[in-house]
Amino acid sequence: MSGELQLAIQSQADSDATLSDLVLQSGIVGGRGVWYGQCPDAIRAPWVTYYIISEIPNRVFDTAQDGEDAIVQFSIFDDGSNPETVWAIDAAIEDAFDRQELTYNSRNAVMCMKESAVGPDRVEDGWLRTVDYRIINHT
Numbered sequence: 001m002s003g004e005l006q007l008a009i010q011s012q013a014d015s016d017a018t019l020s021d022l023v024l025q026s027g028i029v030g031g032r033g034v035w036y037g038q039c040p041d042a043i044r045a046p047w048v049t050y051y052i053i054s055e056i057p058n059r060v061f062d063t064a065q066d067g068e069d070a071i072v073q074f075s076i077f078d079d080g081s082n083p084e085t086v087w088a089i090d091a092a093i094e095d096a097f098d099r100q101e102l103t104y105n106s107r108n109a110v111m112c113m114k115e116s117a118v119g120p121d122r123v124e125d126g127w128l129r130t131v132d133y134r135i136i137n138h139t
Helices: 002-015 017-023 084-097
Strands: 034-036 047-058 067-078 111-123 126-138
Touching: 002 017, 002 034, 002 047, 002 067, 002 084, 017 047, 017 084, 067 084, 067 111, 084 111, 084 126
Parallel strands: 034 047
Antiparallel strands: 047 067, 067 126, 111 126
């Protein structure tokens, strides 16, 4: 499921106008500022990376209800003097993902829900906030 889920998350992020406006990288191939894993060295702040940090099969007595949960962690970074941009990006990610449905390969995530967040914290030359989302997918 990881590859399919990664494409669904990237598509959702890339298609959200507010999020795209906040992290748009003009002049960069691909132009986006939301990256799986890590962003290229040429990217300037702000940017967002995400990882699929857990995929958990859920088995129940009624096999028609079997499902597969995933936890996706977004890391938001900005090099500004204050965390205002980080908060704005966090709000845009929340609008794009919290309680939204993701579609991939004709499967729908029943729910995408914000689970936890840490920060923003001052790190090196900027601000970092991490946000976790649980994606519940029943097969």
